Amino acid sequence: MDLAFLSAPALEVSHAPAAARDLASPVALARPVANSAASTTSSGSLTATAAAVAVVGAVAGSARRQSTSGVRRSGRRAAAQVARQAGSLTDCPFTAYGTKDVDVPKERSEVVEHACPLEVQMSSDLAGDLEGQKKWFADNLPKIYKDLKNHGAVVFRGFELSEEASGFTQVGEALELERCEDPLHSVAARDPVDKEKGVYEAVNKPSRRKFYVGMHNEMVGNRAPGAAIFVCFKAAEEGGEFLIADGRKMFGKLDQEFLESSYDREIRYSTAEFPVGFVESLGPLQGVAEPVLYGIMTQALKAKVDFDVELRWERSGYDGSKILQVRALPQVPVVRHPYTGEPAWWGSMHSHSEFLRSEREKVFGDEGLDTTTGASRINKTDVYYADSGEKVEDDRMKHLDDVTMETAVKVKMQKGDMVLLDNYLVMHGRCPFEGTRKHAVTWYNSPDYSKSEA
């Protein structure tokens, strides 16, 4: 999970232009650039501009986004095999949106209800036997794959093997899952626990403890892991529960008109914004400065990242000042599972909605709030209809929140507990917490469900 606000959902749907790409890295730009906004004054405008452009280059330059190609996809499994043996990681896979052919009314009526998540307790016979625990995962692989496919997520409790990072990595290996890179790796937004083995910190930072991580499928730019195992190395003293919501259930429960319209109109996320209010203090030079600034920003992005985004002049929702907002390309909010074909509600509306985030902050507080400007330093995302560019209405978001939280299940994890999830079937999030929390995650390609028990 994590750093959900950094997730930059994007487009890779079959009906979209092949060149359509989303911006992953610039999402991260929101942090340094937004931070700079707090101290930007007219006298500091040039510095701010230079800093913004420098940040674009520095961050985007580290992004290794490449075009999708059949060759690349077909070679991924073989590469993953080699990478596993070599101890390195393959790229996070491209998002598999599939075809846009969901018959919403008909398929809603066909949703099969499964308990989500499924809970599995380690047998006491295996206590103290780490090798035996590893073997248990290997021996039960077909059953575990079946459970994952049916339930969307499986909580494993009581295993000692996963109490430390070194043993935890062996669980994925025993399950023959192919590790992939963190979709956030290019922006280094998530600290590694063991980078080589693909074990990354979840959102544990004390500064983020009051932040309620809204429900989302893991996705950055045009990449999304197929599966994940989250693990608890140390539970928070209070709160910090992991949240899981079945996307198929959401598809069955959401208001049909909302589902149909959002699926038809598609969704765009704003994923970053550059505060450029200083241009309004330039007097007669403003008319000259704006297109120059726009051109610089656009070119800096284009030169450094290999995917399309839209840069728009907008007004800050906080103080009305001018901003350049980055919007990801359109995407559908319902996708078919790459293996089963089942439709599921998918994406980051719940975590990215400015309205819902503000509502959560009223309840839980937000330590990321900049008290000098009233602006959140790091959360600059929101949700729009792709066809008109208008924000998705607050009442729709309220409805989405109601259904999401009705569907979501809190999982209080103890040391060693793991959640194996299919990223195309379930969304995840995290409750605020007190104390110290050390949870981690490893991302994987989609499981090879042909190995599943019938």
Ligand SMILES: [Fe+2]
């Ligand atoms: Fe996440």
